[in-house]
Amino acid sequence: MNRIARQIGGWFEARLGIAQALRPILGHRTPRGAKWWYVFGSATLTLFLIQVVTGILLAMVYVPSGDQAYESLQYLNYTQELGWFLRALHNTAASGMVVMLVIHMTQVFLMGAFKYPRELTWLFGVGLLAITMGMAFTGQVLRWDQDAYWGVGVGSAMAGRLPIIGPYMVRLICSGPTIGGETLSRFFALHVFVLPGTLILLVVGHLYLVLRLGISSPPVAGKPVDPKTYDAEYERELANGVTFYPNPIRRDMIFSALTVIVIVALAAMIGPMGPGEPPDPTIIKSDPRPDWEFLPLFGLLALSPAPLEPVAIFGVPAIIGLVLILIPFVGSKGERSPRRRPVAVLSVILFFTTAGVLGWLGHTSPWSPVMDAWSGLPVPERMVKNLRPLELQGAAVFQVKTCRNCHALDGIGGERGPDLTKVATKLTHDELIRQVIQGGGLMPAFGSRLSPAEIDAMVAFLETLRPPGEPPARSAVTARR
Amino acid sequence: MSQCVRFITRCMALPLACVISSGCDRPDPANRPLRPSEVLDFGVLYAQNCSGCHGADGKLGPAPPLNDSLFLAMASDADLQRVIAEGRPGTPMSAFARSAGGGLTPQQVTAIVSGMRSKWSAATTRPAAPLSPYLTQVGHGTATAGAAVFSRNCAICHGANGEGASKAGAVNSPAFLALITDQALRRIVITGRPDLGMPDYQHAADGAARPTPLNEQEISDVVALLASWRQTAAQQSGQVAQAAGASR
Numbered sequence: 001m002n003r004i005a006r007q008i009g010g011w012f013e014a015r016l017g018i019a020q021a022l023r024p025i026l027g028h029r030t031p032r033g034a035k036w037w038y039v040f041g042s043a044t045l046t047l048f049l050i051q052v053v054t055g056i057l058l059a060m061v062y063v064p065s066g067d068q069a070y071e072s073l074q075y076l077n078y079t080q081e082l083g084w085f086l087r088a089l090h091n092t093a094a095s096g097m098v099v100m101l102v103i104h105m106t107q108v109f110l111m112g113a114f115k116y117p118r119e120l121t122w123l124f125g126v127g128l129l130a131i132t133m134g135m136a137f138t139g140q141v142l143r144w145d146q147d148a149y150w151g152v153g154v155g156s157a158m159a160g161r162l163p164i165i166g167p168y169m170v171r172l173i174c175s176g177p178t179i180g181g182e183t184l185s186r187f188f189a190l191h192v193f194v195l196p197g198t199l200i201l202l203v204v205g206h207l208y209l210v211l212r213l214g215i216s217s218p219p220v221a222g223k224p225v226d227p228k229t230y231d232a233e234y235e236r237e238l239a240n241g242v243t244f245y246p247n248p249i250r251r252d253m254i255f256s257a258l259t260v261i262v263i264v265a266l267a268a269m270i271g272p273m274g275p276g277e278p279p280d281p282t283i284i285k286s287d288p289r290p291d292w293e294f295l296p297l298f299g300l301l302a303l304s305p306a307p308l309e310p311v312a313i314f315g316v317p318a319i320i321g322l323v324l325i326l327i328p329f330v331g332s333k334g335e336r337s338p339r340r341r342p343v344a345v346l347s348v349i350l351f352f353t354t355a356g357v358l359g360w361l362g363h364t365s366p367w368s369p370v371m372d373a374w375s376g377l378p379v380p381e382r383m384v385k386n387l388r389p390l391e392l393q394g395a396a397v398f399q400v401k402t403c404r405n406c407h408a409l410d411g412i413g414g415e416r417g418p419d420l421t422k423v424a425t426k427l428t429h430d431e432l433i434r435q436v437i438q439g440g441g442l443m444p445a446f447g448s449r450l451s452p453a454e455i456d457a458m459v460a461f462l463e464t465l466r467p468p469g470e471p472p473a474r475s476a477v478t479a480r481r
Numbered sequence: 482m483s484q485c486v487r488f489i490t491r492c493m494a495l496p497l498a499c500v501i502s503s504g505c506d507r508p509d510p511a512n513r514p515l516r517p518s519e520v521l522d523f524g525v526l527y528a529q530n531c532s533g534c535h536g537a538d539g540k541l542g543p544a545p546p547l548n549d550s551l552f553l554a555m556a557s558d559a560d561l562q563r564v565i566a567e568g569r570p571g572t573p574m575s576a577f578a579r580s581a582g583g584g585l586t587p588q589q590v591t592a593i594v595s596g597m598r599s600k601w602s603a604a605t606t607r608p609a610a611p612l613s614p615y616l617t618q619v620g621h622g623t624a625t626a627g628a629a630v631f632s633r634n635c636a637i638c639h640g641a642n643g644e645g646a647s648k649a650g651a652v653n654s655p656a657f658l659a660l661i662t663d664q665a666l667r668r669i670v671i672t673g674r675p676d677l678g679m680p681d682y683q684h685a686a687d688g689a690a691r692p693t694p695l696n697e698q699e700i701s702d703v704v705a706l707l708a709s710w711r712q713t714a715a716q717q718s719g720q721v722a723q724a725a726g727a728s729r
Contacts (some may be wrong), residue, residue, distance in 0.1 A: 077508045078508065084508050161546075166598055202694045215667065271508055273509060275661050277517070314622075372529055372530075373533070374533055375529065375531065375532075375533045375534070375575075376528055376529045376530065376532060376533050377529045377532070377533055378532045378533060378536055378537040378542060379533070379534070379542060379543055381536065381537075381541040384536070384541050384542060384543055384677075385677065387543065387650075387651075388645065388649070388650025388651065389650050389651065389652050389654070389657050390650065390651065390654045390656055391542070391650070392543040392544075393573070393656070393660040393661060394543075394572035395534075395543035396544050396572075396574075396660075397545040397660065399534050399543070399573065400534070400573035400575060404533065419490065429508045431492040437685075451659070452656070453656040453659035453660050454660065456654075456655075456656035456658055457656050457657065461543075
């Protein structure tokens with residue numbers, strides 16, 4: 001049995017020479033002491049392989065057309081045996097891939113492994129990061145639910161506001177002036193052909209460079225990189241080193257296997273993501289959120305004033321990309337050890353803290369108004385009980401003019417603007433009128449959209465909004481009321 | 482290598498046990514999201530579209546209560562359907578039918594009407610006194626006759642000239658009258674606002690049953706009076722009362 005297998009193997013080997021090609025890879029020497037720090041890159045690759053397999057399986061069922069995409073995902077979720085698991089796995093592994101990639105890049109950055117002679121390896125990595133984020137975004141769009149629809153909507157609206165190239169960008173993203181079935185086909189083509197193709201090319205380049213230049217040895221404080229002497233030094237370290245097989249590769253495999261196990265378990269436990277509400281252009285979903293990878297950007301969007309929104313959504317990623325590209329050129333020499341690079345360590349901490357805070361903001365921030373608050377959220381009964389006829393009308397006007405979409409009463413309602421439960425203790429009659437007519441800050445001006453009677457009634461209602469016993473606000477000049 | 486395999490199998494045991502014990506999260510078809518236009522459940526439709534103004538339970542909202550069996554006994558299905566579909570221009574009551582720029586399909590409007598009926602009309606409270614028609618009877622009432630009706634029946638709470646008193650607020654305010662239709666005024670006079678303490682046409686200010694309930698003529702007269710206040714106010718301030726023309 002064994003002999004036959006070996007003979008067949010030998011027959012193929014004589015013609016293909018695979019083992020011959022692999023031997024130098026497995027046998028190449030790596031510096032000592034690499035240890036567990038170096039396993040994240042291969043784990044990222046492993047997750048990418050899972051994505052390829054699950055992606056191909058998904059593509060067999062998924063229909064990239066505006067009216068059937070959603071249905072085909074429903075079919076996978078509810079009808080196709082284990083279809084839900086396939087979707088869950090593809091989604092979880094995608095998240096895992098981004099996580100591993102970020103850890104890998106952080107490790108490489110902190111250990112200064114991007115320095116001479118590995119600048120190009122780093123650049124390939126930056127390209128891989130960009131493509132992976134592109135995969136995450138396009139994949140989220142393929143879910144073609146309200147979130148997806150909205151995601152493209154915001155993206156293209158922002159793109160449309162860019163100077164000069166705006167309209168062209170919109171056409172490029174949506175393949176037309178508006179979002180439709182063709183937009184979906186476009187994202188499908190990107191997600192299954194263009195981006196993965198590019199990704200594979202970049203991976204090949206990245207791996208080639210890794211093999212050609214070797215894995216960097218762990219940094220030692222006080223041993224700066226000097227291109228003049230580095231190569232000779234590295235040769236010495238290699239002579240002292242270990243072969244890739246068995247130990248380093250075993251670490252890679254164990255870690256990859258663990259990652260796969262965790263991902264499979266998570267996929268089974270969490271289940272597939274969505275699809276949420278079906279896409280419907282007539283409805284502005286009340287609370288759309290992007291997938292977690294994009295939450296920091298989303299938080300940034302929520303924070304930025306309207307004119308700066310396109311800058312936030314396109315400018316900030318562009319700046320991050322540029323910084324990542326410049327890193328190996330600016331810092332190609334010098335100390336590698338994080339102990340001697342306080343600026344590098346601090347900037348990593350700063351980056352992750354900012355991303356974390358922004359991500360949290362993006363997760364929680366009521367950036368967008370609650371779209372159906374005006375018709376759905378009751379005016380608190382305790383308030384209604386004390387209202388006079390004019391104020392009753394005012395409360396109805398308050399609702400119908402969508403004030404509630406941004407303003408809460410008794411804590412319930414939109415949170416884009418302040419809760420108005422006690423507004424009468426803060427603002428006088430005149431100030432209320434001014435606020436309503438002129439708006440201000442992030443509040444639109446309603447003056448042109450309100451009749452004098454509506455303003456009267458609504459302000460009368462707003463003036464009732466104070467706890468019993470607390471005096472109304474008084475203007476500094478005269479108490480007019 | 483075999484050592485490594487053993488290690489992996491051992492690691493695998495934990496998450497697997499976890500998955501098996503917690504059960505897999507296979508999606509449940511019952512949680513499948515509905516297209517908004519497919520929702521026909523009255524509770525959901527009402528909570529999304531109406532409770533903002535008409536109150537969570539159809540009363541104690543700023544707009545006239547819908548959870549009012551007298552009102553539901555007066556208004557026909559067609560009346561209700563028409564208000565919901567077309568709204569009341571000039572008032573906060575917006576048009577909800579898709580054909581009129583709202584978000585509801587005809588089926589959903591019908592579902593709301595039948596939901597209101599089955600949930601809120603109490604079969605027992607067929608009024609003792611003859612119930613006036615729901616829709617405004619054009620030209621029936623006169624403001625002068627209305628003034629007498631008002632001082633007999635309303636002044637005790639709303640003040641002699643509708644300027645408001647301790648028990649209830651002003652009903653002569655130009656802004657208030659500009660935002661409410663005669664149709665809604667008529668309905669309020671008939672049904673009162675039981676949720677806010679205003680009696681219906683069969684009851685007096687103290688809450689006791691009236692010896693003679695307000696009749697159709699008195700109701701039309703008092704609405705004509707309120708409408709005349711709106712007119713005077715509009716002439717004085719030179720602005721057109723928006724709601725007057727919109728009354729249906």
